[in-house]
Amino acid sequence: MALIHPTAIIDAKAELDPSVEVGPYSVIGPRVRIGAGTRIASHVVVEGDTTIGRDNVIYQFCSLGGAPQDKKYRGEPTRLEIGDRNTIREYCSLNLGTVQDAGVTRLGNDNWILAYVHIAHDCQVGSNTIFSNNATLAGHVHVGDWVIMSGFAAVHQFCKIGDHAFVGMNASLSQDVPPFILAAGTPIAPRGLNIEGLKRRGFGADEIAALRRAYKLIYKSGLTLDEARAALAQEESGLDGNPAGRLRNLRAFLDNASRGIVR
Numbered sequence: 001m002a003l004i005h006p007t008a009i010i011d012a013k014a015e016l017d018p019s020v021e022v023g024p025y026s027v028i029g030p031r032v033r034i035g036a037g038t039r040i041a042s043h044v045v046v047e048g049d050t051t052i053g054r055d056n057v058i059y060q061f062c063s064l065g066g067a068p069q070d071k072k073y074r075g076e077p078t079r080l081e082i083g084d085r086n087t088i089r090e091y092c093s094l095n096l097g098t099v100q101d102a103g104v105t106r107l108g109n110d111n112w113i114l115a116y117v118h119i120a121h122d123c124q125v126g127s128n129t130i131f132s133n134n135a136t137l138a139g140h141v142h143v144g145d146w147v148i149m150s151g152f153a154a155v156h157q158f159c160k161i162g163d164h165a166f167v168g169m170n171a172s173l174s175q176d177v178p179p180f181i182l183a184a185g186t187p188i189a190p191r192g193l194n195i196e197g198l199k200r201r202g203f204g205a206d207e208i209a210a211l212r213r214a215y216k217l218i219y220k221s222g223l224t225l226d227e228a229r230a231a232l233a234q235e236e237s238g239l240d241g242n243p244a245g246r247l248r249n250l251r252a253f254l255d256n257a258s259r260g261i262v263r
Contacts (some may be wrong), residue, residue, distance in 0.1 A: 002020075003019070003021040003026075004021075004022045004066070005022060005023050005024045005026075005042075006243045007024045007025050007029045007179065007243055008022045008023065008024065008025065008026045008027070008028070009026075009028070009107060010027075010028040011028060011029055011030035012030075012033075013030035013031070013033075013259055014029065014030055014032045014033070014034075015030045015032070015033040015034070016028070016032075016033075016034045017034065017035055017036040017037075017038075018038075019036045019037050020034045020035075020036070020037075020040070021039040021040060022037075022040045022044075023039075023040060023041045023042035023043075023044070023060070024042040024043070025039075025042055025043050026038045026040050026041070026042060026043060026044040026045070026046075027044075027045045027046070027047070027067070027109045028040075028046050029046060029047035029048065031047075031048060031049045031050065032046050032047070032048075032050045032051075032065065033050070033051045033052070033090070033125050034046075034052045035052060035053045035054040035055075035056075035084070035108065036051070036054050036055070036161070037054050037055040038054060038055060038056040038057075038058070038100070038226075039056070039057050039058065039059040040058050041057075041058060041059045041062075042209060043060050043061050044058055044059075044061065044062045044063075044064070044211075045063050045066070046058075046064045046065055047063075047064070047065045047066060047076060047080065048065030048066065048067070048078075048079070048080060049065070049079045049080070049096070050065035050079070050080040050081075050082070050096075051079070051080070051081050051082065052064070052082045053082060053083045053084035053085075053086075053105065053109070054084045054085070054127055055084055055085045055088050056082060056084065056085065056086045056087070057086075057088070057092045058088045059087075059088060059089045059092075059115075060090055061090050062090070062091065062092045062093070063092075063093045063094075064082070064088075064092075064093075064094050064188040065080045065094070065095075065096055066093065066095050066096070067092040067095065067096060068095045068097070068098050068099050068120070068121030068122075068139070069120060069121065069139075069188045070095055070100075070121055070139060072098065072100060073098055073121075073126075075093070075104075076098070076099045076103075077210045078096045078097040078099060078103045078104065078121075079096060079097060079103065079104040079105070079109070080094055080095070080096050080097070080099060080104070080105045080106075080150075081104055081106045081108075081208045082094070082106075083105045083106075083107060083109040083111075083127070083175055084110070084128050085109055085110045086107060086109065086111045086112075086113065086187075086234055087111070087112050087113065088113045089113060089114045089115045089117075090115045090116070091115055091116045091120070092115070092116065092117045092119075093117075093118050093119070093189060094107065094112055094118075094119045095119070095120055095121045096121060097121050097122045098121050098122055098139070099136055100122075101121070101122035101139075102124070102139055102205055103122075104120060104122070104172065104203060105120075105121055105123050105124075106117065106121055106123070106124050106125065107119065107125045108125060108126045108128075108129075108145070108190045109127040109128075110127050110128045111125065111128065111129045111130075111131070112120070112128075112129070112130045112131070113129075113131045114131060114132050114133045114135075115133045115134075115145055116133055116134045117133070117134065117136070117148075118136045118137065119131075119137050120136075120137055120138050120140075120141070120189060121140075122139050122140045123137045123139065123140065123141045123142070123143070124141075124142045124143070125137075125143045126144045126145035126146075126163070126207065127145050127146075128145055128146045129143060129145070129146065129147045129148070129149070130147075130148045130149065131149045132148075132149060132150050132151040132153075132169075133151045133152070134151055134152045135149040135150070135151065135152070135153045136153070136154045136155065137155045137224035138155060138157040138159075138185045139157050140157050140158045140182065141155050141156075141157065141158070141160070141161070142159075142161070143160075143161045144162045144163035144164070144179065145163045145164070146163055146164045146197070146201060147161050147163070147164070147165050147166070147167070148165075148166045148167065148194075148197065149161075149167050150166075150167060150168050150169040150170075150171065150184075151169050151170070152169060152170045153167045153168070153169065153170065153171040153173065154171070154172055154173065155167075155173045156173060156174040156259070158160070158258050158259060159174065159176055159177075159258070159259055160176040160177075160253070160256070160257065160258060160259075161173075161176070161177045162176075162177060162178045162179030162180070162181070162249075162250075162253045163179045163180070163206075163249065164165075164178045164179055164180045164197055164198060164201065165178070165179060165180065165181050165182070165183065165193055165194060166181075166182040166183070166184075166194040166197055167183055167184070167188075168182070168183065168184025168185065168188070168191075168235075169184070170186065171182050171183065171185075171186075172186070172187070172188060173188055173262070174259065175259050175260045175262045175263075176253075176254050176257045176258065176262065177250055177259045177261070178218070178247075178250060178254060178257075178261055178262075178263050179250050179253050180194055180198065180211050180215075180250065181193065181194065181262070182191055182194045182195075183262045188213075188262055189262065190219055190262055190263065192215065193208070193211055194216055194252070195208065196261060197203055198211070199239075203246075204242065206241075206242070206243050206244050207243050207246050209243075210235070210239060210243035210244075210246060210247060211246055211247075211250070214235065214250055215236060215249055217231045217232055217235065218232075218263070219255075219263065225254070225257065225261070225263070228254075229251060229254050229255070232247055232250065232251050233251060235247060236248060236251065
């Protein structure tokens, strides 16, 4: 209890590991579970059916587990799940899910969520992402691993952003961004591969070369998207190991794109 500030209000039914720290004037609701080593700063509200994992750092004035900003919501039992080792900076809001979707909003592990970020109901965010200040996800958005969202980027409902993609500052995104792609500008458009990001994450020259060829097939060849997907399958058949795996990831994303892709 020495780690809980005396002004914090923690419901007796909340489940907090003994190592959890809670700062002044924070409020923790009855259906909240918080794992070992997590630190909650001052003036944070954690409510709803919310699970927070280990070793997270949650800064002041965040709102986690609040009701979805969805007029259809009628208090149904839905959840928010936050993984391990996330940093969530000031004034961020992450809402519960809705029964119209999976019923859960998820944030994975090792994410860097900067100030004023909003992650709406039913969003599914992977691991090792960076959300710069004021990045905003509408409901039902899926974001893969290692994605970077630049400041003030806004994403329309039901969009998907693939692994290792980069979304530029002030982007207004209403279509899906395939894996490995850098999308930026007004209006937003593909600007090539996220080369620097791929190199920093250890992609080999053979992987990057395969992805360069794939990018040309999708964006530079004049092929329709269906024709490009068929060409990617042919390209993948001549590869093995990691290069083949990267193209397989890209093709799977294109097969499941829900709103068309940025093109």
